[in-house]
Amino acid sequence: MQHPTGPGRQPTLPPVNGITWCAWHQAYSATARLVQDAEGAAHFACNSCREAYHLVPVADRP
Secondary structure, X not given: OOOOOOOOOOOOOOOOOOOEEEOOOOEEEOOOEEEEOXXXXXXXXXXXXXXXXXXXXXXXXX
């Protein structure tokens, strides 16, 4: 389900493409995205864990 937008408004959450396991809080999440940890291993992290642990999604890296 997409969040409605109006003129000048952005959705607060991205559209859900699936539910994925968050490796940080050990539960399923609709906001999980692929990130790399300090050792370079790839894991999924939800929005709140990305904010709490300063994780940058792989897709958002330069």
